[in-house]
Amino acid sequence: MSNKLSEVQGRISSVHELESVVSAMRGIAAARSLEAQSRLDAIRACAGMVGAAIGDALMLDHGDDKPDELPKPFSDATLVIILCAEQGFVGTFNEHVIESAAQCTGPHSTEFLLIGNRGAGVAAEHALTIGWSAAMVAHADEVPALADRITEVLYERLNAGRPTRALVLHAIPNPSEAIEVVQSILWPFDFRRFSRPVHADPPLVTLPPRRLLALLAEEYIYAQLCEAIMLSFAAENEARMRAMIAARTNVHNTLDGLIGESRRLRQEEITSEIVELSSVSLAAGTGNRARRFAKS
CATH class of the missing domain: 3.40.1380.10 (ATP synthase, F1 complex, gamma subunit)
Structure with missing residues:
Protein backbone atom coordinates (compact mmCIF):
# COMPACT_ATOMS: atom_id res chain seq x y z
CA MET A 1 0.00 0.00 0.00
CA SER A 2 2.78 2.43 0.94
CA ASN A 3 4.52 1.80 -2.39
CA LYS A 4 1.35 2.65 -4.32
CA LEU A 5 0.75 5.75 -2.19
CA SER A 6 4.28 6.98 -2.80
CA GLU A 7 3.80 6.38 -6.53
CA VAL A 8 0.63 8.50 -6.56
CA GLN A 9 2.37 11.23 -4.55
CA GLY A 10 5.22 11.20 -7.08
CA ARG A 11 2.73 11.62 -9.91
CA ILE A 12 1.10 14.54 -8.06
CA SER A 13 4.50 16.23 -7.84
CA SER A 14 5.07 15.69 -11.58
CA VAL A 15 1.64 17.11 -12.43
CA HIS A 16 2.38 20.20 -10.32
CA GLU A 17 5.57 20.72 -12.34
CA LEU A 18 3.62 20.26 -15.58
CA GLU A 19 1.10 22.85 -14.40
CA SER A 20 3.93 25.34 -13.91
CA VAL A 21 5.22 24.67 -17.44
CA VAL A 22 1.75 25.06 -18.96
CA SER A 23 1.17 28.34 -17.12
CA ALA A 24 4.56 29.66 -18.26
CA MET A 25 3.87 28.72 -21.89
CA MET A 244 -2.53 25.93 -22.91
CA ILE A 245 -5.78 26.99 -21.23
CA ALA A 246 -7.35 23.68 -22.28
CA ALA A 247 -4.24 21.82 -21.13
CA ARG A 248 -4.34 23.56 -17.76
CA THR A 249 -7.97 22.45 -17.32
CA ASN A 250 -6.96 18.87 -18.07
CA VAL A 251 -4.03 19.15 -15.67
CA HIS A 252 -6.33 20.39 -12.91
CA ASN A 253 -8.75 17.51 -13.54
CA THR A 254 -5.89 15.02 -13.44
CA LEU A 255 -4.53 16.61 -10.29
CA ASP A 256 -7.92 16.47 -8.57
CA GLY A 257 -8.19 12.79 -9.43
CA LEU A 258 -4.70 12.03 -8.13
CA ILE A 259 -5.29 13.96 -4.91
CA GLY A 260 -8.53 12.02 -4.37
CA GLU A 261 -6.71 8.76 -5.02
CA SER A 262 -3.94 9.80 -2.64
CA ARG A 263 -6.44 10.56 0.12
CA ARG A 264 -8.18 7.23 -0.43
CA LEU A 265 -4.92 5.30 -0.29
CA ARG A 266 -3.81 7.23 2.77
CA GLN A 267 -7.12 6.48 4.50
CA GLU A 268 -6.79 2.80 3.62
CA GLU A 269 -3.25 2.82 5.00
CA ILE A 270 -4.41 4.42 8.24
CA THR A 271 -7.27 1.92 8.50
CA SER A 272 -4.83 -0.95 7.95
CA GLU A 273 -2.56 0.42 10.67
CA ILE A 274 -5.48 0.72 13.10
CA VAL A 275 -6.62 -2.82 12.32
CA GLU A 276 -3.07 -4.08 12.80
CA LEU A 277 -2.69 -2.27 16.12
CA SER A 278 -6.08 -3.55 17.24
CA SER A 279 -5.10 -7.10 16.35
CA VAL A 280 -1.84 -6.81 18.28
CA SER A 281 -3.61 -5.35 21.31
CA LEU A 282 -6.28 -8.03 21.15
CA ALA A 283 -3.66 -10.77 20.92
CA ALA A 284 -1.72 -9.30 23.84
CA GLY A 285 -4.86 -9.10 25.98
CA THR A 286 -5.81 -12.68 25.19
CA GLY A 287 -2.34 -13.87 26.16
CA ASN A 288 -2.44 -12.11 29.53
CA ARG A 289 -5.80 -13.60 30.38
CA ALA A 290 -4.55 -17.07 29.48
CA ARG A 291 -1.55 -16.71 31.78
CA ARG A 292 -3.71 -15.50 34.69
CA PHE A 293 -6.02 -18.50 34.31
CA ALA A 294 -3.02 -20.84 34.24
CA LYS A 295 -1.67 -19.44 37.50
CA SER A 296 -5.02 -19.76 39.23
Missing part, protein backbone atom coordinates in the same frame (compact mmCIF):
# COMPACT_ATOMS: atom_id res chain seq x y z
CA ARG A 26 0.47 30.39 -21.71
CA GLY A 27 2.02 33.58 -20.35
CA ILE A 28 4.72 33.62 -23.04
CA ALA A 29 2.16 33.05 -25.80
CA ALA A 30 -0.05 35.86 -24.49
CA ALA A 31 2.90 38.26 -24.28
CA ARG A 32 4.07 37.45 -27.81
CA SER A 33 0.60 37.87 -29.25
CA LEU A 34 0.17 41.27 -27.61
CA GLU A 35 3.63 42.37 -28.74
CA ALA A 36 2.91 41.36 -32.33
CA GLN A 37 -0.40 43.20 -32.38
CA SER A 38 1.21 46.31 -30.89
CA ARG A 39 3.55 46.51 -33.90
CA LEU A 40 0.83 46.45 -36.52
CA ASP A 41 0.19 50.19 -36.36
CA ALA A 42 3.79 50.94 -37.31
CA ILE A 43 3.68 48.49 -40.23
CA ARG A 44 0.42 49.98 -41.49
CA ALA A 45 1.81 53.50 -41.12
CA CYS A 46 4.79 52.47 -43.27
CA ALA A 47 2.46 50.97 -45.87
CA GLY A 48 0.45 54.19 -45.80
CA MET A 49 3.56 56.26 -46.54
CA VAL A 50 4.52 54.00 -49.44
CA GLY A 51 0.94 54.21 -50.72
CA ALA A 52 1.08 58.00 -50.58
CA ALA A 53 4.34 57.92 -52.53
CA ILE A 54 2.70 55.70 -55.13
CA GLY A 55 -0.12 58.23 -55.44
CA ASP A 56 2.44 60.99 -56.02
CA ALA A 57 4.32 58.88 -58.56
CA LEU A 58 1.13 58.15 -60.48
CA MET A 59 0.99 61.87 -61.35
CA LEU A 60 4.13 61.34 -63.42
CA ASP A 61 2.86 58.39 -65.42
CA HIS A 62 0.38 58.89 -68.24
CA GLY A 63 0.63 55.55 -69.99
CA ASP A 64 -2.23 53.18 -70.50
CA ASP A 65 -0.31 50.03 -69.58
CA LYS A 66 0.30 48.84 -66.06
CA PRO A 67 3.29 50.68 -64.58
CA ASP A 68 5.47 47.64 -63.94
CA GLU A 69 8.68 46.38 -65.49
CA LEU A 70 8.12 42.64 -65.14
CA PRO A 71 8.00 40.38 -68.22
CA LYS A 72 4.74 38.89 -69.37
CA PRO A 73 4.05 35.48 -67.83
CA PHE A 74 4.20 32.46 -70.08
CA SER A 75 1.80 30.34 -68.04
CA ASP A 76 -1.50 30.89 -66.28
CA ALA A 77 -0.30 29.92 -62.80
CA THR A 78 -1.02 31.00 -59.24
CA LEU A 79 1.49 31.42 -56.45
CA VAL A 80 0.14 31.03 -52.91
CA ILE A 81 2.19 31.96 -49.85
CA ILE A 82 0.98 29.99 -46.82
CA LEU A 83 1.83 31.14 -43.30
CA CYS A 84 1.74 28.29 -40.76
CA ALA A 85 3.25 27.75 -37.31
CA GLU A 86 6.85 26.90 -36.60
CA GLN A 87 6.29 25.53 -33.09
CA GLY A 88 3.73 23.13 -31.70
CA PHE A 89 0.87 23.27 -29.19
CA VAL A 90 -1.39 25.31 -31.48
CA GLY A 91 -4.33 22.93 -31.78
CA THR A 92 -5.82 22.83 -35.27
CA PHE A 93 -4.18 26.09 -36.36
CA ASN A 94 -2.16 24.58 -39.23
CA GLU A 95 -5.02 22.39 -40.39
CA HIS A 96 -7.31 25.40 -40.86
CA VAL A 97 -4.68 27.33 -42.83
CA ILE A 98 -3.75 24.40 -45.07
CA GLU A 99 -7.39 23.53 -45.75
CA SER A 100 -7.99 27.11 -46.87
CA ALA A 101 -4.92 26.91 -49.10
CA ALA A 102 -6.13 23.67 -50.66
CA GLN A 103 -9.25 25.51 -51.82
CA CYS A 104 -7.06 27.85 -53.89
CA THR A 105 -6.19 25.10 -56.35
CA GLY A 106 -8.04 25.29 -59.64
CA PRO A 107 -7.78 24.19 -63.26
CA HIS A 108 -4.44 25.97 -63.63
CA SER A 109 -1.19 25.10 -61.90
CA THR A 110 -0.63 26.34 -58.37
CA GLU A 111 2.68 26.62 -56.56
CA PHE A 112 2.79 27.02 -52.79
CA LEU A 113 5.42 28.76 -50.72
CA LEU A 114 5.15 27.31 -47.23
CA ILE A 115 6.25 29.24 -44.15
CA GLY A 116 6.32 27.24 -40.91
CA ASN A 117 7.65 23.69 -40.65
CA ARG A 118 4.65 22.51 -38.63
CA GLY A 119 2.48 22.90 -41.70
CA ALA A 120 4.63 20.64 -43.92
CA GLY A 121 3.01 17.40 -42.78
CA VAL A 122 -0.50 18.78 -43.16
CA ALA A 123 0.37 20.13 -46.62
CA ALA A 124 1.62 16.68 -47.65
CA GLU A 125 -1.68 15.15 -46.54
CA HIS A 126 -3.50 17.56 -48.87
CA ALA A 127 -1.06 16.85 -51.73
CA LEU A 128 0.00 20.48 -52.06
CA THR A 129 2.99 21.21 -54.31
CA ILE A 130 5.50 23.07 -52.12
CA GLY A 131 7.97 24.94 -54.32
CA TRP A 132 9.80 26.66 -51.49
CA SER A 133 9.66 26.67 -47.70
CA ALA A 134 11.14 28.56 -44.77
CA ALA A 135 10.86 28.66 -41.00
CA MET A 136 8.25 30.88 -39.41
CA VAL A 137 9.43 33.58 -37.02
CA ALA A 138 9.79 32.83 -33.31
CA HIS A 139 9.88 36.50 -32.28
CA ALA A 140 8.35 39.68 -33.66
CA ASP A 141 11.82 41.13 -34.34
CA GLU A 142 12.37 38.46 -37.01
CA VAL A 143 9.41 39.54 -39.15
CA PRO A 144 11.23 42.07 -41.43
CA ALA A 145 13.96 39.57 -42.36
CA LEU A 146 11.43 36.86 -43.24
CA ALA A 147 9.31 39.30 -45.26
CA ASP A 148 12.45 40.32 -47.18
CA ARG A 149 13.23 36.66 -48.01
CA ILE A 150 9.71 36.00 -49.22
CA THR A 151 9.73 39.16 -51.34
CA GLU A 152 12.95 38.05 -53.02
CA VAL A 153 11.55 34.59 -53.82
CA LEU A 154 8.29 36.09 -55.05
CA TYR A 155 10.03 38.50 -57.42
CA GLU A 156 12.34 35.77 -58.68
CA ARG A 157 9.27 33.92 -59.88
CA LEU A 158 7.59 37.06 -61.19
CA ASN A 159 10.72 38.07 -63.10
CA ALA A 160 10.84 34.58 -64.60
CA GLY A 161 7.30 35.11 -65.86
CA ARG A 162 5.94 32.09 -64.03
CA PRO A 163 2.82 33.16 -62.07
CA THR A 164 0.09 35.50 -63.23
CA ARG A 165 -1.36 35.81 -59.75
CA ALA A 166 0.19 35.78 -56.28
CA LEU A 167 -1.50 35.90 -52.91
CA VAL A 168 -0.67 35.36 -49.26
CA LEU A 169 -2.91 33.28 -47.02
CA HIS A 170 -2.74 33.53 -43.24
CA ALA A 171 -4.67 33.48 -39.98
CA ILE A 172 -5.55 36.63 -38.07
CA PRO A 173 -6.12 37.19 -34.33
CA ASN A 174 -9.66 36.39 -33.33
CA PRO A 175 -11.24 37.03 -29.90
CA SER A 176 -13.34 33.90 -30.29
CA GLU A 177 -11.94 30.38 -30.32
CA ALA A 178 -12.49 30.05 -34.08
CA ILE A 179 -9.41 30.34 -36.31
CA GLU A 180 -10.07 32.90 -39.04
CA VAL A 181 -8.03 32.64 -42.24
CA VAL A 182 -7.82 35.47 -44.79
CA GLN A 183 -6.02 36.04 -48.06
CA SER A 184 -4.49 39.14 -49.62
CA ILE A 185 -3.70 39.53 -53.30
CA LEU A 186 -0.12 40.64 -53.92
CA TRP A 187 -0.01 40.38 -57.70
CA PRO A 188 -1.19 41.71 -60.10
CA PHE A 189 -0.54 44.93 -58.29
CA ASP A 190 -3.58 47.18 -58.35
CA PHE A 191 -2.43 50.79 -58.68
CA ARG A 192 -6.02 52.02 -58.91
CA ARG A 193 -6.50 51.70 -55.15
CA PHE A 194 -4.10 54.61 -54.52
CA SER A 195 -5.55 58.06 -54.85
CA ARG A 196 -3.57 60.78 -56.56
CA PRO A 197 -2.97 63.92 -54.49
CA VAL A 198 -4.99 67.01 -55.20
CA HIS A 199 -2.04 69.37 -55.56
CA ALA A 200 -1.16 70.14 -59.15
CA ASP A 201 2.64 70.03 -58.99
CA PRO A 202 4.10 66.58 -59.58
CA PRO A 203 7.04 65.50 -57.39
CA LEU A 204 10.64 65.90 -58.51
CA VAL A 205 12.22 62.49 -59.16
CA THR A 206 15.47 61.10 -60.51
CA LEU A 207 14.07 57.81 -61.79
CA PRO A 208 11.83 57.10 -64.78
CA PRO A 209 8.21 57.01 -63.60
CA ARG A 210 7.71 53.36 -64.54
CA ARG A 211 10.85 52.30 -62.68
CA LEU A 212 9.89 54.35 -59.65
CA LEU A 213 6.40 52.84 -59.54
CA ALA A 214 7.80 49.32 -59.86
CA LEU A 215 10.14 49.88 -56.91
CA LEU A 216 7.38 51.44 -54.82
CA ALA A 217 5.10 48.50 -55.62
CA GLU A 218 7.79 46.12 -54.38
CA GLU A 219 8.09 48.11 -51.15
CA TYR A 220 4.33 48.02 -50.68
CA ILE A 221 4.25 44.25 -51.20
CA TYR A 222 7.03 43.95 -48.63
CA ALA A 223 4.91 45.95 -46.16
CA GLN A 224 1.92 43.70 -46.92
CA LEU A 225 4.02 40.63 -46.17
CA CYS A 226 5.26 42.16 -42.91
CA GLU A 227 1.68 42.76 -41.84
CA ALA A 228 0.58 39.26 -42.86
CA ILE A 229 3.46 37.59 -40.99
CA MET A 230 2.85 39.69 -37.89
CA LEU A 231 -0.86 38.89 -37.92
CA SER A 232 -0.17 35.20 -38.41
CA PHE A 233 2.37 35.22 -35.57
CA ALA A 234 -0.15 36.88 -33.27
CA ALA A 235 -2.88 34.40 -34.28
CA GLU A 236 -0.50 31.47 -33.80
CA ASN A 237 0.26 32.54 -30.25
CA GLU A 238 -3.42 33.11 -29.56
CA ALA A 239 -4.06 29.51 -30.65
CA ARG A 240 -1.20 28.33 -28.41
CA MET A 241 -2.62 30.32 -25.50
CA ARG A 242 -6.03 28.68 -25.95
CA ALA A 243 -4.37 25.26 -26.17
Whole structure:
Protein backbone atom coordinates (compact mmCIF):
# COMPACT_ATOMS: atom_id res chain seq x y z
CA MET A 1 0.00 0.00 0.00
CA SER A 2 2.78 2.43 0.94
CA ASN A 3 4.52 1.80 -2.39
CA LYS A 4 1.35 2.65 -4.32
CA LEU A 5 0.75 5.75 -2.19
CA SER A 6 4.28 6.98 -2.80
CA GLU A 7 3.80 6.38 -6.53
CA VAL A 8 0.63 8.50 -6.56
CA GLN A 9 2.37 11.23 -4.55
CA GLY A 10 5.22 11.20 -7.08
CA ARG A 11 2.73 11.62 -9.91
CA ILE A 12 1.10 14.54 -8.06
CA SER A 13 4.50 16.23 -7.84
CA SER A 14 5.07 15.69 -11.58
CA VAL A 15 1.64 17.11 -12.43
CA HIS A 16 2.38 20.20 -10.32
CA GLU A 17 5.57 20.72 -12.34
CA LEU A 18 3.62 20.26 -15.58
CA GLU A 19 1.10 22.85 -14.40
CA SER A 20 3.93 25.34 -13.91
CA VAL A 21 5.22 24.67 -17.44
CA VAL A 22 1.75 25.06 -18.96
CA SER A 23 1.17 28.34 -17.12
CA ALA A 24 4.56 29.66 -18.26
CA MET A 25 3.87 28.72 -21.89
CA ARG A 26 0.47 30.39 -21.71
CA GLY A 27 2.02 33.58 -20.35
CA ILE A 28 4.72 33.62 -23.04
CA ALA A 29 2.16 33.05 -25.80
CA ALA A 30 -0.05 35.86 -24.49
CA ALA A 31 2.90 38.26 -24.28
CA ARG A 32 4.07 37.45 -27.81
CA SER A 33 0.60 37.87 -29.25
CA LEU A 34 0.17 41.27 -27.61
CA GLU A 35 3.63 42.37 -28.74
CA ALA A 36 2.91 41.36 -32.33
CA GLN A 37 -0.40 43.20 -32.38
CA SER A 38 1.21 46.31 -30.89
CA ARG A 39 3.55 46.51 -33.90
CA LEU A 40 0.83 46.45 -36.52
CA ASP A 41 0.19 50.19 -36.36
CA ALA A 42 3.79 50.94 -37.31
CA ILE A 43 3.68 48.49 -40.23
CA ARG A 44 0.42 49.98 -41.49
CA ALA A 45 1.81 53.50 -41.12
CA CYS A 46 4.79 52.47 -43.27
CA ALA A 47 2.46 50.97 -45.87
CA GLY A 48 0.45 54.19 -45.80
CA MET A 49 3.56 56.26 -46.54
CA VAL A 50 4.52 54.00 -49.44
CA GLY A 51 0.94 54.21 -50.72
CA ALA A 52 1.08 58.00 -50.58
CA ALA A 53 4.34 57.92 -52.53
CA ILE A 54 2.70 55.70 -55.13
CA GLY A 55 -0.12 58.23 -55.44
CA ASP A 56 2.44 60.99 -56.02
CA ALA A 57 4.32 58.88 -58.56
CA LEU A 58 1.13 58.15 -60.48
CA MET A 59 0.99 61.87 -61.35
CA LEU A 60 4.13 61.34 -63.42
CA ASP A 61 2.86 58.39 -65.42
CA HIS A 62 0.38 58.89 -68.24
CA GLY A 63 0.63 55.55 -69.99
CA ASP A 64 -2.23 53.18 -70.50
CA ASP A 65 -0.31 50.03 -69.58
CA LYS A 66 0.30 48.84 -66.06
CA PRO A 67 3.29 50.68 -64.58
CA ASP A 68 5.47 47.64 -63.94
CA GLU A 69 8.68 46.38 -65.49
CA LEU A 70 8.12 42.64 -65.14
CA PRO A 71 8.00 40.38 -68.22
CA LYS A 72 4.74 38.89 -69.37
CA PRO A 73 4.05 35.48 -67.83
CA PHE A 74 4.20 32.46 -70.08
CA SER A 75 1.80 30.34 -68.04
CA ASP A 76 -1.50 30.89 -66.28
CA ALA A 77 -0.30 29.92 -62.80
CA THR A 78 -1.02 31.00 -59.24
CA LEU A 79 1.49 31.42 -56.45
CA VAL A 80 0.14 31.03 -52.91
CA ILE A 81 2.19 31.96 -49.85
CA ILE A 82 0.98 29.99 -46.82
CA LEU A 83 1.83 31.14 -43.30
CA CYS A 84 1.74 28.29 -40.76
CA ALA A 85 3.25 27.75 -37.31
CA GLU A 86 6.85 26.90 -36.60
CA GLN A 87 6.29 25.53 -33.09
CA GLY A 88 3.73 23.13 -31.70
CA PHE A 89 0.87 23.27 -29.19
CA VAL A 90 -1.39 25.31 -31.48
CA GLY A 91 -4.33 22.93 -31.78
CA THR A 92 -5.82 22.83 -35.27
CA PHE A 93 -4.18 26.09 -36.36
CA ASN A 94 -2.16 24.58 -39.23
CA GLU A 95 -5.02 22.39 -40.39
CA HIS A 96 -7.31 25.40 -40.86
CA VAL A 97 -4.68 27.33 -42.83
CA ILE A 98 -3.75 24.40 -45.07
CA GLU A 99 -7.39 23.53 -45.75
CA SER A 100 -7.99 27.11 -46.87
CA ALA A 101 -4.92 26.91 -49.10
CA ALA A 102 -6.13 23.67 -50.66
CA GLN A 103 -9.25 25.51 -51.82
CA CYS A 104 -7.06 27.85 -53.89
CA THR A 105 -6.19 25.10 -56.35
CA GLY A 106 -8.04 25.29 -59.64
CA PRO A 107 -7.78 24.19 -63.26
CA HIS A 108 -4.44 25.97 -63.63
CA SER A 109 -1.19 25.10 -61.90
CA THR A 110 -0.63 26.34 -58.37
CA GLU A 111 2.68 26.62 -56.56
CA PHE A 112 2.79 27.02 -52.79
CA LEU A 113 5.42 28.76 -50.72
CA LEU A 114 5.15 27.31 -47.23
CA ILE A 115 6.25 29.24 -44.15
CA GLY A 116 6.32 27.24 -40.91
CA ASN A 117 7.65 23.69 -40.65
CA ARG A 118 4.65 22.51 -38.63
CA GLY A 119 2.48 22.90 -41.70
CA ALA A 120 4.63 20.64 -43.92
CA GLY A 121 3.01 17.40 -42.78
CA VAL A 122 -0.50 18.78 -43.16
CA ALA A 123 0.37 20.13 -46.62
CA ALA A 124 1.62 16.68 -47.65
CA GLU A 125 -1.68 15.15 -46.54
CA HIS A 126 -3.50 17.56 -48.87
CA ALA A 127 -1.06 16.85 -51.73
CA LEU A 128 0.00 20.48 -52.06
CA THR A 129 2.99 21.21 -54.31
CA ILE A 130 5.50 23.07 -52.12
CA GLY A 131 7.97 24.94 -54.32
CA TRP A 132 9.80 26.66 -51.49
CA SER A 133 9.66 26.67 -47.70
CA ALA A 134 11.14 28.56 -44.77
CA ALA A 135 10.86 28.66 -41.00
CA MET A 136 8.25 30.88 -39.41
CA VAL A 137 9.43 33.58 -37.02
CA ALA A 138 9.79 32.83 -33.31
CA HIS A 139 9.88 36.50 -32.28
CA ALA A 140 8.35 39.68 -33.66
CA ASP A 141 11.82 41.13 -34.34
CA GLU A 142 12.37 38.46 -37.01
CA VAL A 143 9.41 39.54 -39.15
CA PRO A 144 11.23 42.07 -41.43
CA ALA A 145 13.96 39.57 -42.36
CA LEU A 146 11.43 36.86 -43.24
CA ALA A 147 9.31 39.30 -45.26
CA ASP A 148 12.45 40.32 -47.18
CA ARG A 149 13.23 36.66 -48.01
CA ILE A 150 9.71 36.00 -49.22
CA THR A 151 9.73 39.16 -51.34
CA GLU A 152 12.95 38.05 -53.02
CA VAL A 153 11.55 34.59 -53.82
CA LEU A 154 8.29 36.09 -55.05
CA TYR A 155 10.03 38.50 -57.42
CA GLU A 156 12.34 35.77 -58.68
CA ARG A 157 9.27 33.92 -59.88
CA LEU A 158 7.59 37.06 -61.19
CA ASN A 159 10.72 38.07 -63.10
CA ALA A 160 10.84 34.58 -64.60
CA GLY A 161 7.30 35.11 -65.86
CA ARG A 162 5.94 32.09 -64.03
CA PRO A 163 2.82 33.16 -62.07
CA THR A 164 0.09 35.50 -63.23
CA ARG A 165 -1.36 35.81 -59.75
CA ALA A 166 0.19 35.78 -56.28
CA LEU A 167 -1.50 35.90 -52.91
CA VAL A 168 -0.67 35.36 -49.26
CA LEU A 169 -2.91 33.28 -47.02
CA HIS A 170 -2.74 33.53 -43.24
CA ALA A 171 -4.67 33.48 -39.98
CA ILE A 172 -5.55 36.63 -38.07
CA PRO A 173 -6.12 37.19 -34.33
CA ASN A 174 -9.66 36.39 -33.33
CA PRO A 175 -11.24 37.03 -29.90
CA SER A 176 -13.34 33.90 -30.29
CA GLU A 177 -11.94 30.38 -30.32
CA ALA A 178 -12.49 30.05 -34.08
CA ILE A 179 -9.41 30.34 -36.31
CA GLU A 180 -10.07 32.90 -39.04
CA VAL A 181 -8.03 32.64 -42.24
CA VAL A 182 -7.82 35.47 -44.79
CA GLN A 183 -6.02 36.04 -48.06
CA SER A 184 -4.49 39.14 -49.62
CA ILE A 185 -3.70 39.53 -53.30
CA LEU A 186 -0.12 40.64 -53.92
CA TRP A 187 -0.01 40.38 -57.70
CA PRO A 188 -1.19 41.71 -60.10
CA PHE A 189 -0.54 44.93 -58.29
CA ASP A 190 -3.58 47.18 -58.35
CA PHE A 191 -2.43 50.79 -58.68
CA ARG A 192 -6.02 52.02 -58.91
CA ARG A 193 -6.50 51.70 -55.15
CA PHE A 194 -4.10 54.61 -54.52
CA SER A 195 -5.55 58.06 -54.85
CA ARG A 196 -3.57 60.78 -56.56
CA PRO A 197 -2.97 63.92 -54.49
CA VAL A 198 -4.99 67.01 -55.20
CA HIS A 199 -2.04 69.37 -55.56
CA ALA A 200 -1.16 70.14 -59.15
CA ASP A 201 2.64 70.03 -58.99
CA PRO A 202 4.10 66.58 -59.58
CA PRO A 203 7.04 65.50 -57.39
CA LEU A 204 10.64 65.90 -58.51
CA VAL A 205 12.22 62.49 -59.16
CA THR A 206 15.47 61.10 -60.51
CA LEU A 207 14.07 57.81 -61.79
CA PRO A 208 11.83 57.10 -64.78
CA PRO A 209 8.21 57.01 -63.60
CA ARG A 210 7.71 53.36 -64.54
CA ARG A 211 10.85 52.30 -62.68
CA LEU A 212 9.89 54.35 -59.65
CA LEU A 213 6.40 52.84 -59.54
CA ALA A 214 7.80 49.32 -59.86
CA LEU A 215 10.14 49.88 -56.91
CA LEU A 216 7.38 51.44 -54.82
CA ALA A 217 5.10 48.50 -55.62
CA GLU A 218 7.79 46.12 -54.38
CA GLU A 219 8.09 48.11 -51.15
CA TYR A 220 4.33 48.02 -50.68
CA ILE A 221 4.25 44.25 -51.20
CA TYR A 222 7.03 43.95 -48.63
CA ALA A 223 4.91 45.95 -46.16
CA GLN A 224 1.92 43.70 -46.92
CA LEU A 225 4.02 40.63 -46.17
CA CYS A 226 5.26 42.16 -42.91
CA GLU A 227 1.68 42.76 -41.84
CA ALA A 228 0.58 39.26 -42.86
CA ILE A 229 3.46 37.59 -40.99
CA MET A 230 2.85 39.69 -37.89
CA LEU A 231 -0.86 38.89 -37.92
CA SER A 232 -0.17 35.20 -38.41
CA PHE A 233 2.37 35.22 -35.57
CA ALA A 234 -0.15 36.88 -33.27
CA ALA A 235 -2.88 34.40 -34.28
CA GLU A 236 -0.50 31.47 -33.80
CA ASN A 237 0.26 32.54 -30.25
CA GLU A 238 -3.42 33.11 -29.56
CA ALA A 239 -4.06 29.51 -30.65
CA ARG A 240 -1.20 28.33 -28.41
CA MET A 241 -2.62 30.32 -25.50
CA ARG A 242 -6.03 28.68 -25.95
CA ALA A 243 -4.37 25.26 -26.17
CA MET A 244 -2.53 25.93 -22.91
CA ILE A 245 -5.78 26.99 -21.23
CA ALA A 246 -7.35 23.68 -22.28
CA ALA A 247 -4.24 21.82 -21.13
CA ARG A 248 -4.34 23.56 -17.76
CA THR A 249 -7.97 22.45 -17.32
CA ASN A 250 -6.96 18.87 -18.07
CA VAL A 251 -4.03 19.15 -15.67
CA HIS A 252 -6.33 20.39 -12.91
CA ASN A 253 -8.75 17.51 -13.54
CA THR A 254 -5.89 15.02 -13.44
CA LEU A 255 -4.53 16.61 -10.29
CA ASP A 256 -7.92 16.47 -8.57
CA GLY A 257 -8.19 12.79 -9.43
CA LEU A 258 -4.70 12.03 -8.13
CA ILE A 259 -5.29 13.96 -4.91
CA GLY A 260 -8.53 12.02 -4.37
CA GLU A 261 -6.71 8.76 -5.02
CA SER A 262 -3.94 9.80 -2.64
CA ARG A 263 -6.44 10.56 0.12
CA ARG A 264 -8.18 7.23 -0.43
CA LEU A 265 -4.92 5.30 -0.29
CA ARG A 266 -3.81 7.23 2.77
CA GLN A 267 -7.12 6.48 4.50
CA GLU A 268 -6.79 2.80 3.62
CA GLU A 269 -3.25 2.82 5.00
CA ILE A 270 -4.41 4.42 8.24
CA THR A 271 -7.27 1.92 8.50
CA SER A 272 -4.83 -0.95 7.95
CA GLU A 273 -2.56 0.42 10.67
CA ILE A 274 -5.48 0.72 13.10
CA VAL A 275 -6.62 -2.82 12.32
CA GLU A 276 -3.07 -4.08 12.80
CA LEU A 277 -2.69 -2.27 16.12
CA SER A 278 -6.08 -3.55 17.24
CA SER A 279 -5.10 -7.10 16.35
CA VAL A 280 -1.84 -6.81 18.28
CA SER A 281 -3.61 -5.35 21.31
CA LEU A 282 -6.28 -8.03 21.15
CA ALA A 283 -3.66 -10.77 20.92
CA ALA A 284 -1.72 -9.30 23.84
CA GLY A 285 -4.86 -9.10 25.98
CA THR A 286 -5.81 -12.68 25.19
CA GLY A 287 -2.34 -13.87 26.16
CA ASN A 288 -2.44 -12.11 29.53
CA ARG A 289 -5.80 -13.60 30.38
CA ALA A 290 -4.55 -17.07 29.48
CA ARG A 291 -1.55 -16.71 31.78
CA ARG A 292 -3.71 -15.50 34.69
CA PHE A 293 -6.02 -18.50 34.31
CA ALA A 294 -3.02 -20.84 34.24
CA LYS A 295 -1.67 -19.44 37.50
CA SER A 296 -5.02 -19.76 39.23
